[in-house]
Amino acid sequence: MDWLGMATFDPEGLSFAQRDGDACVVCHKRWPRPRVHVGRLPDSSRVLACPDCAEALLPAMPATVVGLPSR
Ligand SMILES: [Zn+2]
Incomplete structure (x- = not known):
């Protein structure tokens, strides 16, 4: 899924893992990836x-992404 890849995040508040895409940018979880x-x-x-x-x-x-009602 790649639906909102245009948002830009401020790296200031992110950990190294988050900046590397190794951890979730929200909850810091590394696993599941x-x-x-x-x-x-x-x-x-x-x-x-x-x-x-x-x-x-x-x-x-x-x-x-959610699915449009059929018309
Ligand atoms: Zn998360």
């Missing part, structure tokens, strides 16, 4: 979060 790409750092490194955190972090997920 964060898999959702929620944004980037100013140097364009990827910022990852676990699926649950990504949902909490990005309540405005594009509807295409």
Whole structure:
């Protein structure tokens, strides 16, 4: 999933693991590995979060991810 990879995170508040994409940017968990790409750092490194955190972090997920009602 790569739906909001355009958000930019401030590396100031992140640990090294979080900046490396080794830990969830929200809860710091390293395992299970964060898999959702929620944004980037100013140097364009990827910022990852676990699926649950990504949902909490990005309540405005594009509807295409959630599934549009059929019309
Ligand atoms: Zn998390």
